[in-house]
Amino acid sequence: MAVMTHTQNRPSSVDYRDLTAAQQDRLTQILELADDTSDSGEYNSLMLGVAALAGIHIERGGEVLRCSCTCVCPAVFENTRDARTVEASLFNLPIRQCPLCADRHPAEDLD
Numbered sequence: 001m002a003v004m005t006h007t008q009n010r011p012s013s014v015d016y017r018d019l020t021a022a023q024q025d026r027l028t029q030i031l032e033l034a035d036d037t038s039d040s041g042e043y044n045s046l047m048l049g050v051a052a053l054a055g056i057h058i059e060r061g062g063e064v065l066r067c068s069c070t071c072v073c074p075a076v077f078e079n080t081r082d083a084r085t086v087e088a089s090l091f092n093l094p095i096r097q098c099p100l101c102a103d104r105h106p107a108e109d110l111d
Contacts, residue, residue, distance in 0.1 A: 013077035013098060014054050016066065027053050027076065031066065035091040043092055051078070065093060069101040085110045 016024060027050055034046040050064040051057065054076050058064060063079035068086055075098040077083065082099035086107040089095050097107055 011056060012080070013075045013100075014056060016074040016076050019054070019076075023053060031064075031093065035093045037092065050076075063094075065096055065098075067098040067101055068095045069097040069105075069107070071101060071105065073098060073101050075100065 016027075019027065030046050030050045030053065034043050034050070037043050037046065044061055047058065047063050048060070051062070054064060056064055056076070056078055058078050065077060065079050065083070067073035067075040067077065077098045079094065079096065080099060082102060083096040084102035084106055085094055085096050087095040088110060
């Protein structure tokens with residue numbers, strides 16, 4: 001008899017506005033720390049922290065971003081190939097549209 005374990009299905013994106021004010025503040029703080037760090041291990045740890053705070057599952061080495069679309073989308077999302085780079089970044093965090101915005105009103109892709 002095989003035993004199956006159940007995994008939690010976590011969304012790949014959440015609405016920033018659905019987070020509490022404290023969660024929003026903390027998420028913003030952690031993203032700022034990730035953007036400024038020069039240590040890849042610290043960056044990965046901060047990304048895992050952002051993902052846990054937002055309730056998004058990512059693999060080690062994954063990224064969680066806020067949508068940078070000009071429509072002011074409230075998405076906090078796992079960075080995937082379906083996202084679109086909308087602006088060059090001088091820091092760690094890419095400036096990308098979430099996959100939904102990239103599908104609905106794509107900006108010029110800079111990748």
